[in-house]
Structures are given as C-alpha cells and as structure tokens.
Amino acid sequence: AQSVSQHNHHVILSEAASLELGCNYSYGGTVNLFWYVQYPGQHLQLLLKYFSGDPLVKGIKGFEAEFIKSKFSFNLRKPSVQWSDTAEYFCAVNPLGGSYIPTFGRGTSLIVHP
Amino acid sequence: GAGVSQSPSNKVTEKGKDVELRCDPISGHTALYWYRQSLGQGLEFLIYFQGNSAPDKSGLPSDRFSAERTGGSVSTLTIQRTQQEDSAVYLCASSPISLGQGAYEQYFGPGTRLTVT
Numbered sequence: 001a002q003s004v005s006q007h008n009h010h011v012i013l014s015e016a017a018s019l020e021l022g023c024n025y026s027y028g029g030t031v032n033l034f035w036y037v038q039y040p041g042q043h044l045q046l047l048l049k050y051f052s053g054d055p056l057v058k059g060i061k062g063f064e065a066e067f068i069k070s071k072f073s074f075n076l077r078k079p080s081v082q083w084s085d086t087a088e089y090f091c092a093v094n095p096l097g098g099s100y101i102p103t104f105g106r107g108t109s110l111i112v113h114p
Numbered sequence: 115g116a117g118v119s120q121s122p123s124n125k126v127t128e129k130g131k132d133v134e135l136r137c138d139p140i141s142g143h144t145a146l147y148w149y150r151q152s153l154g155q156g157l158e159f160l161i162y163f164q165g166n167s168a169p170d171k172s173g174l175p176s177d178r179f180s181a182e183r184t185g186g187s188v189s190t191l192t193i194q195r196t197q198q199e200d201s202a203v204y205l206c207a208s209s210p211i212s213l214g215q216g217a218y219e220q221y222f223g224p225g226t227r228l229t230v231t
Binding site: 044099107 | 118145147149154155156157159162164170173205207209211218219220221222223224225
C-alpha cells in the first residue's frame with residue numbers, strides 16, 4: 001500500500017525565517033500531489049497542487065512546492081514565514097490509475113513566533 | 115458559492131448510543147469522502163462515494179460504522195453503539211472528480227467533533 005511520510009511533526013520558527021516541510025511518498029508511478037492547510041479553528045483548505053507540467057508549483061500566501069520525481073518528494077517551502085502561517089499542514093498523494101482516494105500524511109504542526 | 119457543510123458541529127453522546135453525522139457537499143461534486151481526524155494522527159479515510167457507483171468502504175474501522183449518500187448529494191455517517199475510541203473529528207470532503215485524471219482537490223467541511231462519554 002502507498003504511504004506518505006511527513007518527517008517533521010512539529011516545527012517552531014520565528015517570523016521571517018524560511019520554511020521547508022518534507023513530504024515523501026512510496027508510489028512509483030504517476031501521481032497527483034497536494035498540500036492542504038488547516039488554520040486554528042478553520043477547516044482544511046487547499047494550499048497548492050501538482051498534476052503535471054512545471055514541477056515547481058506556486059500556491060496561495062507565498063507558498064511553493066517542488067516535485068522531485070527521482071526522490072518521490074513534494075516538499076513545501078516559503079522563504080519568509082509570518083505569524084499567520086501558524087497552522088497544521090498536510091501532504092496528500094493520489095496515484096493515477098488507482099483509486100480516487102488520496103493518502104494523507106500525518107501532518108506537520110507549524111508554530112510561528114512573532 | 116456555498117461550501118461543504120456538516121452538522122452537527124459538536125456531538126456529545128453516551129457510550130453505546132447511536133449517532134448520525136450529516137454532510138452536504140458542494141452542488142455538482144460527484145465525489146464525497148468521509149475521514150476521521152484524531153489528535154496527532156492525521157486523516158484516516160473512512161468511506162468514498164463516486165456518483166452512482168458502489169461506495170468504497172475499505173476504511174470503515176468496524177461494522178458499527180456505515181454511511182449512505184442519497185440522491186448523489188447529502189451523506190449521512192452512522193456510528194452504532196458508540197465507543198470512547200470513536201471520539202474524534204469527523205470530516206467530510208467533496209470533489210469534482212474527472213474520471214481518468216486521478217483525484218482532484220478536495221473541499222472540506224468544518225467537521226463534526228464527536229465526544230463519547
């Protein structure tokens with residue numbers, strides 16, 4: 001069965017620091033990739049997605065992610081975090097040709113200190 | 115437009131009671147998912163509906179859990195004889211899946227927080 005690993009479970013940063021959250025998956029074929037964010041007290045929402053094309057994907061609020069097929073990775077980055085980025089971040093993967101049920105990572109809790 | 119809605123937002127029930135959780139997906143979305151979110155455990159897939167096809171129930175943890183989707187729209191998740199380990203946030207998501215292209219992004223509801231005492 002496919003799996004999705006988010007190695008950083010808890011990340012604490014100061015404002016203006018750079019952010020990189022890791023996401024690795026186990027499936028070897030073509031995949032759709034997602035990052036979702038859950039701000040405190042809010043519901044999960046899409047941050048960005050990759051289906052095909054340019055492996056560097058830009059999302060909302062200055063976030064970007066890079067798909068590196070050879071490393072089975074889809075890491076999330078932001079050059080300078082803000083206090084408002086404090087949230088839970090989830091990576092999700094769905095292999096094409098299989099079920100339409102994405103597999104989610106366990107999530108990374110990000111706390112940004114002002 | 116309206117997003118995914120879920121009701122109730124909070125439910126406290128006694129062990130052994132049955133509960134029903136409701137999800138109203140975004141109009142026109144053919145795919146509907148139920149997940150369970152426990153603290154520090156990420157999202158646990160429960161069940162998936164796609165159009166008029168038979169649902170994928172592979173994630174249901176026991177036969178106490180069931181779900182239905184009426185008219186391709188509203189869905190109800192039922193938990194019978196609730197146990198304390200059922201306490202969690204139950205999330206519903208809908209998606210405008212395009213067959214052959216894999217899963218599209220999901221639109222999540224606010225969730226129902228279930229507490230079994």
